[in-house]
Amino acid sequence: MDFPRALRARRADRRVSQLELASRAGTTQRHLSYIEAGRSHPGRAMVVRLAESLNLTLRERNELLLTAGYAPAYPETALDAAALAPVRTALGHILAGHEPYPALVTDGTGTLIAANASFGVLTSGASAELTGPGCNVYRLALHPAGIAPRIRNLPEWGRHILDRLGHLAELRDELSAYVPDLEPSAAHLGFAVPLHLGSPLGELHLITTVTTFATATDITLSELKLEAFLPADAATAAALHTRPGR
Template sequence: MGSARQTEDVDFPQALRSARRRHHLSQLDLALRAGTTQRHLSFIENGRSRPGRGIVVRLGESMGLPLRERNELLLAAGYAPVYPQTSLDDPALEHVRAALGHILTGHLPYPAIVVDPRHDLVLANGAFGLLTEGVAEHLLRPPVNVLRLSLHPEGLAPRIANLAQWARHILDRIPRDDLHDELSGYVPHIEPGPDHVGFAAPMRLRSARGELRLTTTITTFATALDVTVAELKLEAFLPADAATAALLAE
């Protein structure tokens, strides 16, 4: 994986403390999970002890950090990353592509897609076309961002009967970055009422076959040891009622 290296621009003790606090773990909790002592962990966080690569790997694993963040923690500690990041087009991941294809096909007649961390479309099954009826061509040119496709005025938005609720459901799930700002400008504002219990709701999508009521499930590859695979998400659309199931079955 390459030789160890020191990084001067990232403070490992601070990076470790920040990650631990984000996951609401005390030093004792993390020490027990990682198979070390609170005293040793305290020395590491105070910069009094330089950790070996093995303990850095265990700390990242014990906090459940995404593989990309585990690699960043290793770099901050002065070690080369241990988790590869392979292009999905690489022959080494042919078995992954084949497996994803089987999963997507098996989900028919319901739409299903695979997206990367930027929410760009990686793969889709044949039923995905039901969602993109009438969508502007420029939104379907790669890379296709499925969130932009969903909320853009020339995308699915004109066909979503409960756009404000569905948009808030999406926006609440993503970080507040440039994409969040862009998408927020596309949708109407909605104020939660006194009985508000969350914006999660089936998407009500008008189609040539009638209104489709769709819920979604998101699957991640939790045991993957490659950054690329671990960051993929499979989003499956399921009928929320019998009428929608019948329409999709046609």
């Protein structure tokens, strides 16, 4: 795909008009229309400004630069590289500090990078083929041989997960087949979609938070996500605090 078509596609995906994008990027709609028509070739700085103005991920910004004929601007460092040792240490501290509640770290595709011991409460009973380092946590959650049979509100929780997979169309299509239809309801869901899970500790009600490195300038770092589960009620908190073998 050439740069004009790539830019138009990114802008359409973000539902941003030419006028709005031009305003964000500090240029004119006329100039932007020339760029999108292939009548004007933007400089490297303009491509970066347009990518930033569209809130593209670092990976997408590199891809847009390449289509314009420029070298990528953002590095992609291997997670096990020495340069990211402080990051690995920090994530280890956070995972350990979140005990006795489950927490995990994934990359941009949902691949499991690390987890704390309490994460095992969620995966108990799941097929070994779906668990462990390198597994896909989205597939683990929704596959019939994974956690799905113990999720009491699978239609709601499944939709919550599928909504996070817009950038992974093939995986989303696969997992959609495992999620039951969600019946229309006027019932109040509360302030967040909870996870209602059957477990050896009893019924657990959990909510989640997702933490990212918002100021990252490295692709690997920018795509890491730390998901931490929190008890939604006192009974869940007590069950996790007193679980055997903790």
